[in-house]
Amino acid sequence: MVNYPSGINSKQKTTSFNNRGMSLETLLNRTNSYYLDKDIAVIYKKPTPIKIVKMAPKSEKIIEAYFEKHSTTDYNGVYKGKYIDFEAKSTMCKTAFPLSNFQKCQITHFQKIIIQKAVAFVIIEFASLQKYYLLPAQKLLSFIINNTRKSIPLKYIENNGYEIKISASIILDYLDIVKDLF
């Protein structure tokens, strides 16, 4: 008996397990809601930082602001007492994942949290292949240290990461992999 996340009607039970055109972010939000509902884990996407330039006079209204990039990662939370921290990225490339997707401060963040024994990783969507991988942050860092290439070959990700399959509940059940990582 499969437990479906709230809001999913029974018609979808017969659907084959693909991403149904959902963006990686939508799929992960759905996955994290499922984990929260079922008391499996508490993992949130951090709010996007916004730089506020101007407020309306004598008001709570922001009238000029801009999006900023995260200096850390997109998602963090707790699973069985462990600190979980990851970044989610999507690429249209078919054979490699461009490292330009990461900012230097995100790499530094991974280094810092690995010292603290965080469970840290990247979820990479190869959108045109409809494939998802979990690559431990340690493997990402060792690739960067040992290579001068500007992208990580899919082969490296296949050999050093784990494919995540979309489950019957139409979620990207990455904790099914994480549970064996510590």
Next chain:
Amino acid sequence: MVNYPSGINSKQKTTSFNNRGMSLETLLNRTNSYYLDKDIAVIYKKPTPIKIVKMAPKSEKIIEAYFEKHSTTDYNGVYKGKYIDFEAKSTMCKTAFPLSNFQKCQITHFQKIIIQKAVAFVIIEFASLQKYYLLPAQKLLSFIINNTRKSIPLKYIENNGYEIKISASIILDYLDIVKDLF
């Protein structure tokens, strides 16, 4: 030999250990920067969520937006592999801490992360007393469950929490307490 956080000059060594008029948020940001610099822990304040109402046409400029309240807590991160999660609150009251400082969804969040074995707590500043306490989330929840009062007496916090002293480095060294909590 005391290690001072970067940017603190040696003159401050002779200062007595008070909060030097710093707000609780400033003090905690300073503390977390210190932890980060020294590879003691990686703990961040989450960005304040902002509700975006309107963007300028064909632009990256936000022209109408409002602050929202956190549905979770202000701070989270990792310390020795453990997930750390806390809320920081300040009160001018001298004898009790008003529970109206918490939103219902924050209490639910504490309940959810305790199931996941998070190290969860509240840091409470009694501003007029210049005193700081760490109260484990479990003790906060059990007070709420077992009482109909609208504020937590200082006595309860003294008996069930831990006073945090401002350290020689002029930080609020809450991890000195947390390290004995798990």
